[in-house]
Amino acid sequence: QAAVQRTRRLLDLDCDPTAVNDVLARDEMLAPLVVARPGLRALGHPDGTELLVRAVLGQQVSVAGARTLARRLVEAHGEALARPVDGVTHAFPAAATVAAMHPADFAMPRARGAALINACARLADGTIVLDAGSDRAAAIAALEALPGLGPWTAGYIAMRALGDPDVFLPTDVGVRNALRGLGVASSAQAAAAAAQGWRPWRSYALHHLWASL
Numbered sequence: 001q002a003a004v005q006r007t008r009r010l011l012d013l014d015c016d017p018t019a020v021n022d023v024l025a026r027d028e029m030l031a032p033l034v035v036a037r038p039g040l041r042a043l044g045h046p047d048g049t050e051l052l053v054r055a056v057l058g059q060q061v062s063v064a065g066a067r068t069l070a071r072r073l074v075e076a077h078g079e080a081l082a083r084p085v086d087g088v089t090h091a092f093p094a095a096a097t098v099a100a101m102h103p104a105d106f107a108m109p110r111a112r113g114a115a116l117i118n119a120c121a122r123l124a125d126g127t128i129v130l131d132a133g134s135d136r137a138a139a140i141a142a143l144e145a146l147p148g149l150g151p152w153t154a155g156y157i158a159m160r161a162l163g164d165p166d167v168f169l170p171t172d173v174g175v176r177n178a179l180r181g182l183g184v185a186s187s188a189q190a191a192a193a194a195a196q197g198w199r200p201w202r203s204y205a206l207h208h209l210w211a212s213l
Contacts, residue, residue: 009163012163013041015041015165017039020201024208029194048129049094056112056116074093077098096124098117101117118146118147119148119149152171155168166202167206170191175210179191
């Protein structure tokens with residue numbers, strides 16, 4: 001039963017697309033996107049620690065660069081599996097493992113490495129808990145209070161690790177490119193203002209914008 005529940009959260013299977021669409025389709029700009037993908041889901045992530053680490057590793061680098069950093073981290077500090085599965089040889093490092101590292105261990109600026117270590121220390125000691133049962137507002141506030149973790153990172157983690165259906169990332173490059181492609185104002189301020197009408201389903205609007213690129 002636990003595995004089934006985790007899978008349902010991961011795939012957002014408890015979402016009511018009709019309720020989401022009823023709100024988002026009222027917006028003339030979003031309506032065609034909703035028609036194109038009426039059952040779009042906001043997929044989750046099975047491990048809050050891994051998501052946080054990947055989000056921080058991915059700051060200011062390309063997706064390919066972030067994957068390389070994550071792969072090196074897993075190979076050097078992940079727990080080896082007794083039996084590799086389809087090429088997967090190690091489990092992702094635990095928060096305590098990353099918290100015990102030194103900023104120089106990461107191939108990125110020392111300040112970002114220090115921020116990642118500090119964040120993982122808070123996860124390891126239970127100060128911050130990232131799972132579906134967490135208090136979303138408290139978790140977001142705690143993440144944003146950490147050095148080196150801004151609103152984008154906190155919001156992204158809340159959406160994918162905590163299942164928050166009402167996250168919007170107005171500074172996201174993908175969002176701004178999508179809005180520009182739709183012929184509307186794409187500044188962070190304009191995006192945030194437009195998103196107010198998409199509550200309480202802004203996470204789904206975000207995914208529609210990403211999918212439109």
